[in-house]
Amino acid sequence: MVVRVVAWVALAAWVWLALCQGGFWRTGQRLPPRRTPARWPSVAVVVPARDEADVLPSTLPSLLAQRYPGAARVILVDDGSGDGTAAVAERLAREQPGLPLTVTSPPPVPPGWTGKLWALAHGVTVAGEVDHLLLTDADIAHDPESLVALVEAAGERDLVSQMALLRTRTGWERLIVPAFVYFFAMLYPFRRVNRPRARTAAAAGGCCLVRRDALERAGGVAAIRGAIIDDVALGTAIKRSGGRIWLGLAEHARSLRPYPTLRSLWQMISRSAYTQLRHSPLLLAGTVAGLALVFLAPPALTVAGALLRDELVWAPAAAAWLVMALTFVPMLRHHRQPVAAAALLPVTATLYLLMTVDSAVRHWRGRGATWKGRSYPG
Incomplete structure (x- = not known):
């Protein structure tokens, strides 16, 4: 019963994200209509x-x-x-x-x-x-x-x-x-x-x-x-x-x-991930739980539900995974990447989850953010 609830909650979360989170997945926000100024500013x-x-x-x-x-x-x-x-x-x-x-x-x-x-x-x-x-x-x-x-x-x-x-x-x-x-x-x-x-x-x-x-x-x-x-x-x-x-x-x-390399990307993202969460353990815990529910649970429960032949698990989980992938397609097209890569978004989300945790661990160890040879305590 718990697994079924998680699957349906994940689907509900993705329906809400797709419809109510400001159309974040759309890539049509380009420069506003241009007008030649009467005087070109300096x-x-x-x-x-x-x-x-x-x-x-x-x-x-x-x-x-x-x-x-x-x-x-x-x-x-x-x-x-x-x-x-x-x-x-x-x-x-x-x-x-x-x-x-x-x-x-x-x-x-x-x-x-x-x-x-x-x-x-x-x-x-x-x-x-x-x-x-x-x-x-x-x-x-x-x-x-x-x-x-x-x-x-x-x-x-x-x-x-x-x-x-x-x-x-x-x-x-x-x-x-x-x-x-x-x-x-x-x-x-x-x-x-x-x-x-x-x-x-x-x-x-x-x-x-x-x-x-x-x-x-x-x-x-x-x-x-x-x-x-x-x-x-x-x-x-x-x-x-x-x-x-x-x-x-x-x-x-x-x-x-x-x-x-993965290392260079990891450093770029983890240097500010915990700062984004205002160095809050509570926000970190919520972020980890949210990423797990929204990005990791759909593919995991799709596979588990199929193996268990439980339609009330794999069906909503697969639907959530599908909505997730469809919202990622416009961004992939913007970057001229194959649409099929949308199915791998849970893998990337797992890496981001680990980067966020690593960012918090660095902060707790007093290492802070590091960039271009400088370290910042924040």
Whole structure:
């Protein structure tokens, strides 16, 4: 009887998720309708970069080559790199004419700040009095019309953010990366983020166009200075201060950051998973139980019910598994992956469950989040 109840509860959960969780599984949230502005606003592109010498030759030229009718410049903030990032950036600017490039370095990181946000704040200061800031990561490559598309789509919005298309070349990337965006959208349904009156707020840090005055009204970068998940914190700060925000999937930006092994993907996800749960053991327990019920129980009970020939177990469990797979199909198509891979979502969810637990264990051991050679206690 307990097993039957679990199977039917899992099915009910998936029906609710599919119908009532903001259409999180839909991938139609692309840039809003574009309108050419009467006056092209000035834009500063701020790129915090730490040990990015390897990827910059593939990404920085795409920013310098932006075909933008208004005043625009690129500011690369060398965040204490030890691999010659600044020298590589300056060489690329000399080799390719385009938008002017400023390479700068911030003072030492003060207490209470993450390194990336301190570099970002320094870049915003160097930018001066511009209308918009495009905050983008060093691993993001932009199409030549990316900046124009963002500005035209922004309209009266204060923040326009796009989830860059992530790399899916290796087997591990193909298994884990589409689910990463899928789970993010499940937590922060894009359609709810984009509703002015909805409380849900988020952004995608790889590509954020923000009005300078809206950022100042929200307290500047200093308002989120200690955030590990800085993009969600930025979107929340802008929306809470009365700003209009928009989040969707990118059409003109893609990440070139390679995650060729399970270890590299594990580190990327586990570094912030427990932070997402506000370091709460109660939320961790609920998350583990929820993932087990929603993602693991349907395939397990489908097999068990079939072996036991109990239709009241395998039928609802199989239906739940089917709904799960169907909601994953649009994200797989967005990443140009085979639809059949949707059946493997429970496997990926199991890995995410283990990554989340590992993130909590790291926190309890006092290791905190680690990224680019820096550790944070949070």
